[in-house]
């Protein structure tokens with residue numbers, strides 16, 4: 218089975234940055250994921266406590282907190298069963314998304330998702346912003362910034378590998394990021410092999426993943442082998458999205474990934490994780506292969522806003538058909 222490369226953070230010297238860049242590229246090319254130490258702000262305990270505190274709230278409080286996140290952010294809470302990433306089983310997870318309000322996802326939600334996701338009925342029952350909620354939201358903003366900073370370092374490394382002008386990839390990202398907190402409750406009704414999160418590729422840019430020690434995340438390597446991703450303490454996993462793979466002329470592997478019950482003890486365990494989706498900016502147009510050669514006029518470019526809108530539509534349709542087939546069965 219293929220080992221997942223475990224990198225060290227480079228010093229500021231050009232030689233160290235270049236070495237880091239090529240190690241990262243090698244991991245994304247051969248496996249589709251690298252382990253990278255987190256920046257100091259993102260210690261495991263800080264991340265874990267924020268997840269635990271948020272998901273301990275009632276569903277109404279979670280929705281209320283999501284709605285109270287303030288500009289430039291927009292929050293959405295998706296309760297259990299609200300979203301399904303593949304057409305296998307229903308995902309068994311609940312989610313808080315902290316989006317940039319001008320980003321594609323927030324705008325898509327405002328256009329289409331208001332009924333299903335941001336229903337504000339009965340929110341009056343919730344007491345106004347308590348100290349606990351204020352503390353938690355301040356923490357989430359900090360985590361968001363720390364992940365964005367780490368994502369920028371990954372993009373800067375890719376600029377070195379693909380000999381792009383300094384700051385070019387960084388500038389084409391950063392306005393369309395989403396911080397996603399995930400909670401997978403214990404699932405005694407599942408069996409070994411059950412899917413907690415359906416197999417999928419992320420969409421664009423890069424994704425940073427943090428997880429607790431429960432386990433169950435797997436990636437599909439370019440050799441079509443599912444490999445366990447057990448991110449070491451103090452590290453995050455770096456993955457690439459589908460657009461990044463196409464931009465790089467398939468030299469980067471946007472690894473499909475999923476979360477399954479891979480050992481019986483996980484049935485009793487709560488699983489917490491964080492995904493930071495550093496999507497390519499809303500207004501970018503990406504020519505496939507253009508990181509390795511000049512784009513030809515014959516190539517059809519990927520218009521990020523349209524590409525992402527289609528992805529969000531697909532997920533909503535998948536989830537809706539799942540919900541209606543459940544209703545048909547019951």
Ligand SMILES: O=C(O)CCC(=O)C(=O)O
Pocket residue numbers: 397399414419426427428434474476490491492
């Ligand atoms: O929960 C995880 O570890 C993975 C989450 C993920 O892949 C996603 O939300 O896209």
Ligand SMILES: [Fe+2]
Pocket residue numbers: 417418419424474492
């Ligand atoms: Fe993912």
